[in-house]
Amino acid sequence: MPRTRSFQISQHPTGHRVRKTGGSSTDAPWSHQLVLAELAWRMDAAINPVAWVVDDVSFVKDGDESPGVAAQYCGALGKTANCQVAPSVHLVTDAASCPVNWRLFVPEQWDPAAPRTEDVAAVAARRQRCRIPADIAHVPKWQLALDMIDELESWGLDPPLVVADEGYGQDGAFRLGLTERDIPYVVGVRSDTALLEAEACRSVAPYAGTGRRPVPRYRQRRISARQLVLEGGRRALHAVTWRPGSKGPLRSRFAALRVRPAGRMIRRAHAGEELPECWLLAEWPPGEPEPVKYWLSTLPGDIPLRHLVRMAKIRWRVEHDYRELKTGLGLDHFEGRTWSGWHHHVTLVSVAHAFCTLERLNPKAPAAA
Numbered sequence: 001m002p003r004t005r006s007f008q009i010s011q012h013p014t015g016h017r018v019r020k021t022g023g024s025s026t027d028a029p030w031s032h033q034l035v036l037a038e039l040a041w042r043m044d045a046a047i048n049p050v051a052w053v054v055d056d057v058s059f060v061k062d063g064d065e066s067p068g069v070a071a072q073y074c075g076a077l078g079k080t081a082n083c084q085v086a087p088s089v090h091l092v093t094d095a096a097s098c099p100v101n102w103r104l105f106v107p108e109q110w111d112p113a114a115p116r117t118e119d120v121a122a123v124a125a126r127r128q129r130c131r132i133p134a135d136i137a138h139v140p141k142w143q144l145a146l147d148m149i150d151e152l153e154s155w156g157l158d159p160p161l162v163v164a165d166e167g168y169g170q171d172g173a174f175r176l177g178l179t180e181r182d183i184p185y186v187v188g189v190r191s192d193t194a195l196l197e198a199e200a201c202r203s204v205a206p207y208a209g210t211g212r213r214p215v216p217r218y219r220q221r222r223i224s225a226r227q228l229v230l231e232g233g234r235r236a237l238h239a240v241t242w243r244p245g246s247k248g249p250l251r252s253r254f255a256a257l258r259v260r261p262a263g264r265m266i267r268r269a270h271a272g273e274e275l276p277e278c279w280l281l282a283e284w285p286p287g288e289p290e291p292v293k294y295w296l297s298t299l300p301g302d303i304p305l306r307h308l309v310r311m312a313k314i315r316w317r318v319e320h321d322y323r324e325l326k327t328g329l330g331l332d333h334f335e336g337r338t339w340s341g342w343h344h345h346v347t348l349v350s351v352a353h354a355f356c357t358l359e360r361l362n363p364k365a366p367a368a369a
Contacts, residue, residue, distance in 0.1 A: 172265035
């Protein structure tokens with residue numbers, strides 16, 4: 001099945017041919033999922049991504065009528081504010097990128113079935129005004145990210161690697177979900193992430209002759225990512241240049257250690273077996289008293305350090321995406337009040353971004369997009 005198609009009529013993976021009609025109005029009948037599927041096919045072939053980046057963007061709002069708006073952490077302001085939050089998945093290389101899937105986060109205040117909901121009727125009426133489908137409930141952002149990845153795979157795309165910041169990577173359920181899907185990852189984590197050294201192994205204590213027999217378990221102490229890197233000291237650091245920047249090559253110092261994640265969820269998922277090994281990557285710039293960033297990665301044990309760093313840092317493309325999407329293409333200019341209207345808007349903005357990206361990649365384009 002060819003992946004470069006007209007944006008007017010597409011062949012959906014189910015085999016149904018769907019004509020996309022209507023404009024960007026709230027009640028337009030076209031399916032944003034079908035448009036995003038075609039966009040993903042087209043851009044996957046054009047970009048040939050080295051990673052799928054999971055991230056989210058916030059939209060500051062004054063009122064409380066827009067779907068999903070609530071007092072929550074707003075990345076645009078760096079604090080809690082009245083806003084909407086939307087996770088997204090981007091196809092990424094160092095040279096190009098494009099958002100190809102979106103979800104609007106639904107806070108608990110918008111879910112009548114949430115345990116802390118006090119006025120169910122008021123929440124239901126609010127949802128009805130915004131035309132939020134009945135099957136849309138409050139779901140953690142990490143689960144929305146996995147749902148988008150599953151949807152992209154159902155459209156026929158294969159994730160080469162998933163990259164995310166610590167907002168997603170710190171959640172063991174997200175990392176475990178990627179591992180269960182056999183998708184390698186490089187994700188940010190906090191400095192207090194619980195780890196074991198790679199040499200740690202399970203052992204059985206001697207049986208005392210009474211009570212239950214001991215079972216194999218790790219007897220080494222768990223240690224934080226920060227402490228593990230500090231114990232290695234500056235002698236374990238390597239200077240790495242990962243890509244050219246606007247002011248010259250980007251360069252810093254990094255430590256890469258083999259470890260076993262030892263958080264509670266990971267231990268439960270691997271009860272009765274050895275905890276899996278992965279990479280702990282830490283950035284410790286010159287002049288800093290300690291590391292400033294940490295990542296966990298399931299990329300192969302023999303991967304060159306420069307490539308590991310490059311993948312950890314490739315989120316810069318998505319930050320560039322969001323600036324262009326907001327300042328140049330009007331991503332945060334939507335003032336509608338409906339669920340479908342919001343999804344139509346972000347889909348059309350993604351198509352506009354894809355057009356600009358294809359123009360930039362086209363060597364025959366008359367001028368830079």
